[in-house]
Amino acid sequence: MKxxxxxxxxxxxxxxxxxxxxxxxxxxxxxxxxxxxRTEEWYDWAGYKAPLSxxxxxxxxxxxxxxAALFDISPMVKYRIEGPDAEAFLNRVTLRDxxxxxxxxxHYTAWxxxxxxVLDDGTLFRLRSDRFRLCSQERHLPWLLDSGIGFDVxxxxxxxxxxxxxxxxxxSFAVLRxxxxxxxxxxxxxxLAEFEHDGENVTISRTGFTGDLGYELFVDQELALGLxxxxxxxxxxxxxxxxxxxxxxRARLEAGLIVANSDFITAExxxxxxxxxxxxxxxxxxxxxxxxxxxxxxxxxxxARVKGGLQHILVGLEVEGNIPAEHAIVYHQGKxxxxxxSAAIWSxxxxxxxxxxxLERPYGDTITGDLWVEIYAMRELRYQKLMKRAKVVPxxxxxxxxxxxxxxxxx
Amino acid sequence: xxxWDAIVIGAGHNGLVNAxxxxxxxxxxxxxxKNDWIGGAATSRSLTPGFLYSNCSxxxxxxxxxxxxxxxxxxxxxxxxxYEGGAVFTQDGDYLxxxxxxxxxxxxxxxxxxxxxxxxxxxxxxVTRQCRFIQPLLMRTAADPTSFRPRxxxxxxxxxxxxxxxxxxxxxxxxxFWTMSISDFLDEYFETDVIKANFALSxxxxxxxGPMSPGTAYVLLHHYMGEVDGSVGAWGYARGGMGAxxxxxxxxxxxxxxxxxxxxxxxxxxxxxxxxxxxxxxDGEEIPGKMVISNADVKRTFLKLVEEKELPxxxxxxxxxxKMRGSSGKVNxxxxxxxxxxxxxxxxxxxxxxxHFTDSVERMERGYDDWKAGRWSADPFLDMVxxxxxxxxxxxxxxxxxxxxxxxxxxxxxxxxxxxxDRDAFGETVISQIADYSPGFRDRIIHMEVRxxxxxxxxxxxxxxxIFQGELTFDQLLFNRPVPGYAQYRSPVGGLYMCGSSTHxxxxxxxxxxxxxxxxxxxxxxxxxxxxxxxxxxx
Numbered sequence: 001m002k003x004x005x006x007x008x009x010x011x012x013x014x015x016x017x018x019x020x021x022x023x024x025x026x027x028x029x030x031x032x033x034x035x036x037x038r039t040e041e042w043y044d045w046a047g048y049k050a051p052l053s054x055x056x057x058x059x060x061x062x063x064x065x066x067x068a069a070l071f072d073i074s075p076m077v078k079y080r081i082e083g084p085d086a087e088a089f090l091n092r093v094t095l096r097d098x099x100x101x102x103x104x105x106x107h108y109t110a111w112x113x114x115x116x117x118v119l120d121d122g123t124l125f126r127l128r129s130d131r132f133r134l135c136s137q138e139r140h141l142p143w144l145l146d147s148g149i150g151f152d153v154x155x156x157x158x159x160x161x162x163x164x165x166x167x168x169x170x171x172s173f174a175v176l177r178x179x180x181x182x183x184x185x186x187x188x189x190x191x192l193a194e195f196e197h198d199g200e201n202v203t204i205s206r207t208g209f210t211g212d213l214g215y216e217l218f219v220d221q222e223l224a225l226g227l228x229x230x231x232x233x234x235x236x237x238x239x240x241x242x243x244x245x246x247x248x249x250r251a252r253l254e255a256g257l258i259v260a261n262s263d264f265i266t267a268e269x270x271x272x273x274x275x276x277x278x279x280x281x282x283x284x285x286x287x288x289x290x291x292x293x294x295x296x297x298x299x300x301x302x303x304a305r306v307k308g309g310l311q312h313i314l315v316g317l318e319v320e321g322n323i324p325a326e327h328a329i330v331y332h333q334g335k336x337x338x339x340x341x342s343a344a345i346w347s348x349x350x351x352x353x354x355x356x357x358x359l360e361r362p363y364g365d366t367i368t369g370d371l372w373v374e375i376y377a378m379r380e381l382r383y384q385k386l387m388k389r390a391k392v393v394p395x396x397x398x399x400x401x402x403x404x405x406x407x408x409x410x411x
Numbered sequence: 412x413x414x415w416d417a418i419v420i421g422a423g424h425n426g427l428v429n430a431x432x433x434x435x436x437x438x439x440x441x442x443x444x445k446n447d448w449i450g451g452a453a454t455s456r457s458l459t460p461g462f463l464y465s466n467c468s469x470x471x472x473x474x475x476x477x478x479x480x481x482x483x484x485x486x487x488x489x490x491x492x493x494y495e496g497g498a499v500f501t502q503d504g505d506y507l508x509x510x511x512x513x514x515x516x517x518x519x520x521x522x523x524x525x526x527x528x529x530x531x532x533x534x535x536x537x538v539t540r541q542c543r544f545i546q547p548l549l550m551r552t553a554a555d556p557t558s559f560r561p562r563x564x565x566x567x568x569x570x571x572x573x574x575x576x577x578x579x580x581x582x583x584x585x586x587x588f589w590t591m592s593i594s595d596f597l598d599e600y601f602e603t604d605v606i607k608a609n610f611a612l613s614x615x616x617x618x619x620x621g622p623m624s625p626g627t628a629y630v631l632l633h634h635y636m637g638e639v640d641g642s643v644g645a646w647g648y649a650r651g652g653m654g655a656x657x658x659x660x661x662x663x664x665x666x667x668x669x670x671x672x673x674x675x676x677x678x679x680x681x682x683x684x685x686x687x688x689x690x691x692x693x694d695g696e697e698i699p700g701k702m703v704i705s706n707a708d709v710k711r712t713f714l715k716l717v718e719e720k721e722l723p724x725x726x727x728x729x730x731x732x733x734k735m736r737g738s739s740g741k742v743n744x745x746x747x748x749x750x751x752x753x754x755x756x757x758x759x760x761x762x763x764x765x766x767h768f769t770d771s772v773e774r775m776e777r778g779y780d781d782w783k784a785g786r787w788s789a790d791p792f793l794d795m796v797x798x799x800x801x802x803x804x805x806x807x808x809x810x811x812x813x814x815x816x817x818x819x820x821x822x823x824x825x826x827x828x829x830x831x832x833d834r835d836a837f838g839e840t841v842i843s844q845i846a847d848y849s850p851g852f853r854d855r856i857i858h859m860e861v862r863x864x865x866x867x868x869x870x871x872x873x874x875x876x877x878i879f880q881g882e883l884t885f886d887q888l889l890f891n892r893p894v895p896g897y898a899q900y901r902s903p904v905g906g907l908y909m910c911g912s913s914t915h916x917x918x919x920x921x922x923x924x925x926x927x928x929x930x931x932x933x934x935x936x937x938x939x940x941x942x943x944x945x946x947x948x949x950x
Contacts, residue, residue: 019519020496020760023512047514115580142530157525268532271539273578 024049027074028163028224032232036242043245046139046159048075051244060247064210065349067239068171070231071248073164073216074224077139082131083153090124090132093147093296095279095287101126106190106205110284111140116300117267117276119143120260121284123207125192133158133218137260138268147296163224167231168214168251171238173408176204176215179234185407187215198226206408209248211255213402213409238411253354254347256316256395258282263314263342263356278304281312282358283395312339313364316395317355319373320388322346325355328373330363334387338363341373347397354397355390368392415441417932418690418700420677420716421872421911423451424474426706427660428925429910429932431482433704434669435942436933441698442669443690445676445872448654449661451706452871452878453920455654459858461807464743465652466860467871467878469796469814470765472646473636473921474656477550477944482663489659492801493647497764498755499609500848506754507605507770508761524603534600534610540581541588542635543949544573549636549916549923550946552931553889553898589885593627594772604771611772615818616794617878617918619736621779622772626884633883633919648798652805656920680705682721686905690716702906704928707872708880709733709893709913717904726903729894733913734887737864737876738782740820742841745858746811750797750849763800768793768844782819785826787837787863792818793844810857817841822864822875829865837863879918880911889915900928901935908932 027033027048041052050072053060063069081090091098096109103126110121122136144155167175176184181195184204192205200223208214219227232240252259260266264282265275278301279285288301304310319325324346330339339359347354355373357364363371368391375386402409419430422444434440448454452467471491479485495511507523510516520528554566577585588596593614597607613634614627621627649655661671676693680703689699705712713722713730722730755761769775769792778788794816799806806812817837824833838861846852864876873880881887890898893913900908910928912918926943933940 016518016522017508017756019515020508020510020512021758023510023515025514025518044514047517139529139532142526142533145526269536271536271543273540273576273581 023047027072028221029072029074029165029228032225032228033072033242041244041246045075045245046077050075051242053244053246054242057244057246060241060243061250061348063239063241063243064169064212064247064251066170067241068167068169068175068235069241069243069247070228070235071166071168071243071245073166074162074221075159076164077136078157078159078162078164079134079136079140079144080131080156080158081134081144081153083151084130085151085153086130086132089148089151089153090134091293091295092151093144094124095284095289095295097289097292098124098126099292103127103129104192106192106207108287110279110287112279112297112301113267114297114300115267115276116278116297116304117270118264118279118282118284119267121258125203125205127192127203138266143268161221163219163221163227165217165227165231166208166210166214166248167217168208168210168212170213170402170409170411171235171240172212172214174410175231175235175238175240177410178237179230184215188406189404197230198223202227209255209257210251211257211396211398211403212251212400213405249343250345250348253343253345253356254349254396254398256356256397258314258356259343264358277312278310280305280310281314283314311361312358313361314356314358315364315392316397317341317357317371317373317390318393318397319344319353319355319390321386322353323375323377323386323388324353325373325375325388325390328355328375330357330359330390331372331374331387332363332367333370334372338371349398352397353388357390364392412697412699414689415439415698415700417441417702417704418443418698419704419706419910420680420690420712421445421451421706422449422657422661422671422673423706423911424453424657424660424920424922425910425912425925425928426451426704427657427664428478428482428922429704429706429929430669431660431664431667432926432929432943433932434664434667436929436938436940440664440669441700442664442671443675443677443692443698444671444673446870447674449671449673450654450657452867452873453653453657455652455658455805458743458860459745461810462745462812462858463652463654463805464745464812464860465649465654465798465814466743466862467741467867468653468920469798469816470646471649471653471656471920472634473919475550475922475926477947478922478926481942481944482660484656484659484663487659487662487666489655490650491647492650494760494763494801496760497766498759498761499605499767499770500752500754501605501770504754506752506761507609508759509609509764510760520606523605524601527601527603527606530600537584538632538635540577541585541632544577544585545632546636547573547946547949548889549921550927552900552927553892553915555890555896555898557896588628588632590625591628592623592625593631594622594776596628596631597772604773607772608770608775609767611775612767612769612792612794615775615779615792616816617739618882618884619738619782619819619877620882620884621776623776624779629885629888630883633917636921648796648802650802650804652798652802653920677716679718680716680904680907682717682904682907685721687907702908702932704908704910704932706911706925708735708874708877708911709909710735710874711872712909712913713902717907721904723903726894726897733893734882734884735822735875735877735880736882737822737867737873738819739876739878740787740817740837740864741860741862741867742815742817742838743860743862744813744815744856745806746813746855747857748809748855749800749811750813750845750852750855752849754848762797764796766793766795768848778819782821785821785824787820787824787840788818789840791820791840791844793841795845815841815845820863820876822868829863834861834863834865837861880913881917883917888917892917900924900931
């Protein structure tokens with residue numbers, strides 16, 4: 001395995017010593033975001049200063065669903081994994097069969113430790129036959145490097161050097177086309193391709209975290225502002241808006257997508273032994289490919305499946321009424337505590353009260369009837385306690401044909 | 412002649428905590444202190460005009476919040492100023508800093524190793540897991556596994572249940588943790604020397620073990636315990652030095668009607684028919700008391716203050732064999748101006764935190780080799796702080812007080828008693844190390860107090876100068892601290908109790924031994940303990 005060049009490391013070491021002055025660093029798009037920022041609502045995304053909302057959380061959400069929305073995903077952790085053994089290595093550490101992921105394709109995957117507990121979920125981009133990009137919520141460098149021992153593969157974190165944008169919403173294709181990205185209409189869901197920008201390359205994939213028509217763009221950080229401006233100009237006629245995480249969070253919940261360390265606790269962060277989860281316990285069982293060669297956690301996962309070691313299940317709930325059930329306790333027959341809601345909103349698209357919940361099996365698995373959530377709604381310093389019926393429903397909560405339509409529609 | 416309900420020997424922090432709780436339970440308590448000042452190893456003295464030193468202990472991190480609350484220490488003047496950051500200076504002119512902000516910390520570590528920078532998260536998680544297991548034990552009397560009393564059995568069951576609550580991996584980790592060396596433990600997480608050195612220091616502070624000695628991983632836990640509750644500002648300087656802690660305790664004690672006499676040295680405990688009846692001072696004065704509680708270490712208490720004939724032979728032998736092993740010294744320095752460390756940016760928070768110069772575990776271990784040979788380390792490990800960067804009360808404006816904890820420093824020099832010349836040479840070793848990293852350092856020195864184990868024993872009364880009143884090795888912890896069968900603050904002599912750091916859970920300015928001893932005493936007296944807060948929950 002190749003480690004990073006020690007000479008480069010030394011240079012980086014002596015470069016910046018002022019971390020104490022800027023504990024939250026800026027994304028390459030920061031000048032544009034700062035210029036649009038009205039609410040001054042920021043949050044910490046993996047050490048970056050990132051917008052929670054820019055001007056109006058609610059309207060930002062509707063930009064995703066009715067126009068086009070630009071969301072800076074540069075803080076997302078990104079690894080470049082390449083080498084002759086890159087495929088074999090990734091096949092060893094992740095759940096899905098990487099051999100089936102063709103160059104120019106992306107898949108959503110997850111990875112586990114040897115006990116079969118989920119370390120994280122993320123997206124794997126196959127840029128070339130021997131080059132991948134792995135994007136995740138948490139950081140995994142020690143684990144990736146240690147797992148890479150014995151493989152001819154190089155693993156480099158490129159979070160800082162690669163700027164990335166999510167362009168999501170019905171008009172997102174039209175914005176890209178108007179911005180001059182030729183043949184972007186050829187991209188099907190989970191396709192990726194290289195396009196020209198300022199004489200360099202920008203990687204565009206038809207992916208996203210909204211359940212809507214949408215794309216993600218990756219570019220060298222030096223080209224970031226030019227790319228933003230190019231999109232922004234093209235988007236003017238299409239109602240393109242910059243958005244913060246609060247709006248995106250609503251959209252991802254409607255799409256039924258989970259967030260690590262929000263809807264489940266990752267194995268490397270769980271302090272309490274019982275908080276870790278297997279893929280089957282958080283709705284990621286579909287990824288597991290038992291037919292492929294050995295992968296991390298396989299034995300434990302198989303054993304749990306056979307011996308009934310799966311204790312939890314993550315389900316989508318439709319809750320009666322219209323009051324979001326965030327962090328509500330889930331009951332069976334109104335008295336037996338069987339789980340917790342990790343995320344909930346009133347869905348403006350589905351016009352339903354939706355939630356993600358972790359339940360203790362067999363509830364949510366074989367027993368799905370007679371579930372209730374206890375909502376404590378604080379209203380003017382008094383809890384309005386509501387006991388509402390909850391129904392287990394399939395995810396995503398909304399299904400938009402435009403997400404997968406080929407060619408993408410011109411909104 | 413007045414007969415006191417309880418006489419406490421020694422006005423250290425544990426003696427005062429104990430006295431406060433007993434006084435508040437309605438007892439009439441007298442504290443006797445041989446020095447003209449109080450505080451034991453938590454004391455602030457002025458040895459040169461305008462300066463106040465934290466003569467022994469120097470940072471406040473472990474003191475139990477339950478005790479601070481019960482004894483109303485903030486009301487009686489205790490202010491802890493938290494500090495952020497710290498650093499290890501490296502030999503190539505750089506430094507590795509620690510910052511409180513998680514991301515700043517990670518980026519700083521990534522300068523040395525991006526891999527180790529992230530490995531820190533897993534390390535922190537595992538240490539937290541172990542602390543969560545041990546922390547609730549601090550404020551409980553250790554169960555005696557040989558006893559069949561319902562109380563001991565229920566305590567053992569509590570322990571067993573907690574242990575069973577750990578996952579299989581954690582259980583294995585716990586056993587490893589309690590027996591491993593800090594060096595081996597850190598090797599499981601980190602690859603970079605300076606990063607390992609940065610964490611290893613907590614495994615050796617106050618102990619006569621090297622970073623490669625088994626058992627040092629536990630010592631690290633002992634130092635991290637204060638952080639478990641996630642209490643804000645867990646590490647800090649007591650405003651006015653560590654004497655402020657005992658000053659506040661004394662004020663609390665006085666407010667509840669307790670009495671302290673300073674400058675009175677106890678010669679021995681008065682024992683009649685196997686029970687303590689009071690104390691006799693060096694000048695012959697006899698002070699009767701219904702019970703005596705010793706804040707002194709177990710050796711001083713039973714080998715100097717009690718006649719041997721009063722003690723069972725096996726107890727006596729175990730006390731004699733109890734490992735003290737002084738391993739550290741202290742250099743307190745009054746500075747004419749703020750020292751500069753060219754490696755650091757001028758506005759670095761590191762100046763306000765703890766600084767170190769030992770950038771590899773190997774160097775620490777070599778320092779320990781010197782100790783084994785009966786010499787102080789030629790290249791010692793320093794834990795250096797400048798409290799006056801945050802606390803203006805300890806030095807005149809523009810001037811500074813610097814505290815250097817120094818390891819290793821043996822109780823005897825190659826088997827011989829320390830001489831003044833040895834002490835000065837030891838001080839010089841420390842100064843020259845600092846001066847290597849801080850040009851012009853010597854010229855700033857106004858006054859210096861150099862304390863070897865000899866001074867610590869003579870003045871504070873710590874046998875062999877061990878700051879924990881006995882090594883924190885696994886054979887001397889829990890129900891074996893200080894001696895099997897006598898780990899519940901009682902002794903073979905009726906009415907004679909122990910409340911110092913020789914008892915469970917051990918050293919550090921924590922207050923838990925003093926409090927736990929008070930709980931046992933009040934139990935013996937069938938008195939209530941409603942004024943004692945239960946240990947904080949760990950959920």
